Amino acid sequence: AQKITQTQPGMFVQEKEAVTLDCTYDTSxxxxxxxxxKQPSSGEMIFLIYQGSYDEQNATExxxxxxxxxxxxxxxxxxxxxxxxxxxxxFCAMRELGAGNNRKLIWGLGTSLAVNP
Amino acid sequence: DTAVSQTPKYxxxxxxxxxxxxxxxxxxxxxxxxxxxxxxxFLKIMFSYNNKELIINETVPNRFSPKSPDKxxxxxxxxxxxxxxxxxxxxxxxxxxxxxxFFGQGTRLTVV
Numbered sequence: 001a002q003k004i005t006q007t008q009p010g011m012f013v014q015e016k017e018a019v020t021l022d023c024t025y026d027t028s029x030x031x032x033x034x035x036x037x038k039q040p041s042s043g044e045m046i047f048l049i050y051q052g053s054y055d056e057q058n059a060t061e062x063x064x065x066x067x068x069x070x071x072x073x074x075x076x077x078x079x080x081x082x083x084x085x086x087x088x089x090x091f092c093a094m095r096e097l098g099a100g101n102n103r104k105l106i107w108g109l110g111t112s113l114a115v116n117p
Numbered sequence: 118d119t120a121v122s123q124t125p126k127y128x129x130x131x132x133x134x135x136x137x138x139x140x141x142x143x144x145x146x147x148x149x150x151x152x153x154x155x156x157x158x159f160l161k162i163m164f165s166y167n168n169k170e171l172i173i174n175e176t177v178p179n180r181f182s183p184k185s186p187d188k189x190x191x192x193x194x195x196x197x198x199x200x201x202x203x204x205x206x207x208x209x210x211x212x213x214x215x216x217x218x219f220f221g222q223g224t225r226l227t228v229v
Contacts, residue, residue: 035217039158045207045220089158104150104173105218107160 002027004092006108013082014116020067021077021111023092029053031097034075035105036066040088048090051075053097082115089113120144123208123221130198131229138193138224140208148172148213149191151183154205154223163206166191167213198228 003026013019025034036048051059051066059066067076079086092108121142130136142149150173151163165173166185180196191210195202205225211218 037220042222043205043225044222045209047217047219050217091160093160104162104165105152105160110158 002094002096002106004094004106004108006092006111008111009109010112010114012114012116013079013086015084016081018078018080019082019113021079021090021092021113023075023077023108025073025075025092025094027073027094027096029096033095033097034066034068035093035095036064036075036077037091037093038086038088039091039110040085045091049077079113084115084117087113087115121208121210121219121221123206123224125224126222127225127227129227129229132198132200134198135194135196136198136226137195138206138208138226140191140193140221142189142208142210142219144210144219146210146212146219147188148211149185149188150209150211150218151191151193152207152209154207156204160207164191164193195226198226200228202226203228 005024032053034051038046049059049061049064051068058068063080065078089110091110093105123140148167150165152160154160163177164183169185182194185191205223207223208221209218
């Protein structure tokens with residue numbers, strides 16, 4: 001069965017330091033996508049980064065990078081040079097992409113990140 | 118222009134009432150979704166429509182009825198509201214074969 005696990009309910013990081021948010025997943029499909037979303041206190045869901053299961057390179061988007069280890073089924077989010085505005089909930093999600101799939105996103109429970117000045 | 122817009126942003130209502138949440142997207146996407154985020158921040162898919170056709174219907178009470186008048190709109194109607202329906206409801210849209218889903222700002226429903 002599909003499952004996303006985020007084992008860190010809360011994390012603290014000092015401003016300007018890097019932080020890694022953990023995500024492991026479970027799927028029997030060969031074709032899937034992994035996502036990270038940010039939810040600030042204002043409530044909206046903001047797409048951060050995507051990694052496809054067949055992508056050979058780790059995805060990067062500005063200060064965000066995804067440390068994809070397929071054999072270990074992990075897709076950790078790395079935020080470099082943390083800023084105060086990075087304080088938010090972060091959700092890892094997965095979508096199976098095989099034919100006939102309905103493309104729904106399966107979500108982890110989230111990690112609350114607090115950036116200290 | 119807001120890509121995915123939901124109205125209202127906040128909704129407080131009494132138990133037993135019927136209410137609707139509206140969602141519109143101007144991205145030309147063919148698929149729209151409703152997600153529910155509970156008090157513990159857990160997100161779960163409720164419904165999805167592709168080209169106005171229902172493709173996902175998770176285990177949701179039949180008091181919840183989605184309606185898609187056209188590809189750009191997916192409304193959520195809830196009958197006989199219960200305390201447990203209090204949550205944040207997110208609308209999202211995507212192309213079915215695409216990667217990213219765009220989310221609305223959420224509707225915080227409080228049933229009292």
